[in-house]
Amino acid sequence: MLYPTLPFISSHFKMPNSATKNLAGWGRVPTEECRTFRPEKQRDLHALLREPITLIARGLGRAYGDAALNPSGVVLQERLNRFHAFDESSGVLDCEGGVSFAEIIEIFLPRGWFLPVTPGTKFVSVGGALACDIHGKNHHREGTFSNFVESFDLLIADGGVLRCSREENPDAFWATIGGMGLTGIITRVQFRLRHVQSAFVNVDYERVENLDAALERFDQDADYEYSVAWIDCLASGNSLGRAVLMRGRDASVEELSTPAARESPFVLPAKKPKGVPLDFPDFALNPLSIKAFNAVYYAAHPTKNAIVDFNSFFYPLDAIGNWNRIYGARGFIQYQVALPFESSRAGLIELLEKISSSGHASFLAVLKTFGNANEAPLSFPFAGHTLALDIPMTDDLPAFVRELDEITLRHNGRVYLAKDALVSPENFRAMYPRLNEWQEIKNQLDPNHKFASSLSRRLKITENE
Amino acid sequence: MTNHQSPTTENRLPNTDRRRWVLVVGATSGIARALVRELARHNFSLILAARDGEEMETIAADLRVRAKAEIKILHFEATTTGFVREKNDVAFWNEALEMCSGELHGLVLCHAIMPEQELAARDWKTSRAMIEANYASYVSLLNLSAAYFENRADGFIAAIGSVAGDRGRKGNYIYGSTKAALSVLMQGVRQRLAQTGVSVITIKPGPIDTAMTFGMEKLPLLVPPERVARDILRAIRQKKEIVYTPAPWRIIMTLLCLVPENFWKKMKF
Numbered sequence: 001m002l003y004p005t006l007p008f009i010s011s012h013f014k015m016p017n018s019a020t021k022n023l024a025g026w027g028r029v030p031t032e033e034c035r036t037f038r039p040e041k042q043r044d045l046h047a048l049l050r051e052p053i054t055l056i057a058r059g060l061g062r063a064y065g066d067a068a069l070n071p072s073g074v075v076l077q078e079r080l081n082r083f084h085a086f087d088e089s090s091g092v093l094d095c096e097g098g099v100s101f102a103e104i105i106e107i108f109l110p111r112g113w114f115l116p117v118t119p120g121t122k123f124v125s126v127g128g129a130l131a132c133d134i135h136g137k138n139h140h141r142e143g144t145f146s147n148f149v150e151s152f153d154l155l156i157a158d159g160g161v162l163r164c165s166r167e168e169n170p171d172a173f174w175a176t177i178g179g180m181g182l183t184g185i186i187t188r189v190q191f192r193l194r195h196v197q198s199a200f201v202n203v204d205y206e207r208v209e210n211l212d213a214a215l216e217r218f219d220q221d222a223d224y225e226y227s228v229a230w231i232d233c234l235a236s237g238n239s240l241g242r243a244v245l246m247r248g249r250d251a252s253v254e255e256l257s258t259p260a261a262r263e264s265p266f267v268l269p270a271k272k273p274k275g276v277p278l279d280f281p282d283f284a285l286n287p288l289s290i291k292a293f294n295a296v297y298y299a300a301h302p303t304k305n306a307i308v309d310f311n312s313f314f315y316p317l318d319a320i321g322n323w324n325r326i327y328g329a330r331g332f333i334q335y336q337v338a339l340p341f342e343s344s345r346a347g348l349i350e351l352l353e354k355i356s357s358s359g360h361a362s363f364l365a366v367l368k369t370f371g372n373a374n375e376a377p378l379s380f381p382f383a384g385h386t387l388a389l390d391i392p393m394t395d396d397l398p399a400f401v402r403e404l405d406e407i408t409l410r411h412n413g414r415v416y417l418a419k420d421a422l423v424s425p426e427n428f429r430a431m432y433p434r435l436n437e438w439q440e441i442k443n444q445l446d447p448n449h450k451f452a453s454s455l456s457r458r459l460k461i462t463e464n465e
Numbered sequence: 466m467t468n469h470q471s472p473t474t475e476n477r478l479p480n481t482d483r484r485r486w487v488l489v490v491g492a493t494s495g496i497a498r499a500l501v502r503e504l505a506r507h508n509f510s511l512i513l514a515a516r517d518g519e520e521m522e523t524i525a526a527d528l529r530v531r532a533k534a535e536i537k538i539l540h541f542e543a544t545t546t547g548f549v550r551e552k553n554d555v556a557f558w559n560e561a562l563e564m565c566s567g568e569l570h571g572l573v574l575c576h577a578i579m580p581e582q583e584l585a586a587r588d589w590k591t592s593r594a595m596i597e598a599n600y601a602s603y604v605s606l607l608n609l610s611a612a613y614f615e616n617r618a619d620g621f622i623a624a625i626g627s628v629a630g631d632r633g634r635k636g637n638y639i640y641g642s643t644k645a646a647l648s649v650l651m652q653g654v655r656q657r658l659a660q661t662g663v664s665v666i667t668i669k670p671g672p673i674d675t676a677m678t679f680g681m682e683k684l685p686l687l688v689p690p691e692r693v694a695r696d697i698l699r700a701i702r703q704k705k706e707i708v709y710t711p712a713p714w715r716i717i718m719t720l721l722c723l724v725p726e727n728f729w730k731k732m733k734f
Contacts, residue, residue: 038679083530085526
């Protein structure tokens with residue numbers, strides 16, 4: 001050709017632009033100045049791998065602590081959000097890792113498909129869901145998100161792309177599930193959506209006076225697709241662990257309350273978007289105000305049955321943008337633990353007593369039954385109960401959480417890395433006894449530890465004892 | 466979180482455009498990525514044209530899943546010159562028309578390059594490539610398409626200009642001049658097609674939050690590409706002529722154009 005294409009405009013091997021940003025997780029603590037990249041093409045990722053810096057992928061930043069922080073390089077996945085294919089007969093969706101659950105709902109719910117497993121917010125990415133092996137209100141029946149993942153593509157440190165499934169590269173498959181993004185970048189995921197009849201859940205609300213009553217009622221969880229309980233972690237004495245159970249099944253079209261809803265069962269009721277316009281002052285949330293809130297909440301939820309739309313049932317807090325600002329600029333942590341059935345009652349009582357007597361206030365906490373664990377060495381859930389609660393950041397919180405960690409460990413429990421900002425390397429090792437299996441695979445996939453995060457350094461996740 | 470909000474119903478227009486074909490040139494650009502989603506959502510069938518075939522395949526697959534839209538792709542090279550330019554563009558245009566059985570309803574030209582001003586100022590090859598991509602290829606494609614639309618007497622031609630084309634500025638004037646030339650070119654085409662009912666739309670965006678601008682410091686009125694895409698769709702539906710996006714740029718640029726040259730030349734931006 002007489003006039004060849006000029007090579008300098010070729011984007012093939014150009015390093016993408018970077019922007020330095022103060023980043024934090026959803027809990028807003030810790031905050032770190034990170035160099036961020038925002039690739040728009042898969043090819044840009046390969047260019048990044050050639051840079052002599054460590055990297056961690058970041059989806060929508062909803063992990064609470066330091067899982068998606070890394071000062072030398074954070075790879076924002078938000079523009080790698082393309083769908084590749086959807087099979088209407090099997091429900092298998094094939095998409096890039098940066099696709100958000102919100103987008104999946106927007107596009108597929110009107111066609112009668114919903115996420116097989118969803119956390120309490122729809123503002124998570126598919127890649128993040130896999131890397132954290134997220135669970136939802138149906139864990140006791142359906143397990144984690146990865147149960148519905150057929151395969152995924154993993155971009156590893158040497159620039160290769162591994163297709164991972166239970167059959168193909170199974171080690172990389174299981175190490176990446178719950179692997180907190182440390183095995184590579186999840187570029188593409190194939191997973192099954194779930195067919196639903198409507199965008200509503202038929203919910204049984206049940207108010208129970210204390211923890212024992214709640215645990216006893218959980219025994220019938222098998223009858224429900226979804227089960228979760230809000231518990232008042234400031235109640236004490238005989239009311240310790242008083243709770244509102246919220247358990248439900250997908251609503252059929254006939255069960256919907258209005259003719260309009262029966263006509264278009266996948267239309268979610270429109271809600272005015274609300275937001276938190278500014279950081280609340282630190283004193284706004286104190287043990288007294290939270291205690292009052294919890295009492296009102298408990299009183300407002302008598303035992304009843306109701307048809308509730310998906311947004312209200314699965315994502316109550318998404319209706320309030322930036323709700324994390326109510327904890328003020330100091331930020332907060334979410335403490336989530338799993339405890340095995342054998343020791344969960346004793347462990348929960350000890351944790352709740354510790355919290356309700358400490359002055360470390362928390363809004364309603366969440367209690368739920370977990371089903372069985374899967375094969376992934378770092379996946380969080382196992383058979384038992386899980387407790388999650390938000391605690392505002394204070395100077396003495398790290399020491400207090402250390403005490404909670406001791407209680408958790410003593411009852412053979414573990415903390416959830418997607419929420420964690422504080423656990424020590426020693427406690428982490430004790431909580432995740434299969435760490436060395438994971439390390440072996442990590443070292444094969446990423447011998448020079450190209451993929452690292454503030455969480456991985458804090459936990460010394462690649463080091464032996 | 467605005468990226469994830471559902472499209473509101475008032476935004477969604479009636480399904481009248483099914484099977485209407487739009488050719489989008491520069492389909493892998495930051496603006497086009499958002500624009501093609503918006504076009505597909507409004508039920509247009511699309512022919513995507515760009516150089517990066519692999520990326521176009523990715524975008525096409527995405528649109529098919531999202532909007533069940535009919536999408537075709539076509540290779541286009543903006544930076545060739547002279548004889549090759551003409552030969553390629555005629556072949557390209559004919560192929561595009563063939564793909565939609567001669568029923569092309571709209572053309573959107575989005576392709577452009579913006580190398581650093583400094584590099585362009587000292588390297589002719591860089592300047593020339595910019596002139597080729599941002600201007601010469603537009604002349605060539607508009608010659609072909611104006612004739613087609615003149616004959617068809619329906620549809621639209623839209624091209625992405627820039628606020629940088631309204632007034633020359635030290636930091637960006639070679640790029641700006643290509644956009645200024647495009648602006649006049651579009652004015653001429655608009656007058657030429659005025660009697661035919663074909664709308665000729667010049668879009669003038671300010672800085673947009675794309676890979677091109679990511680990491681640049683303090684850009685005024687930086688908007689997400691989705692916002693620009695919505696503005697372009699509205700311009701198409703309402704048959705607008707010159708659209709600034711976001712809208713305040715019209716006022717800003719009008720005022721800036723009133724500054725006497727004697728003052729302008731001393732201004733530091």
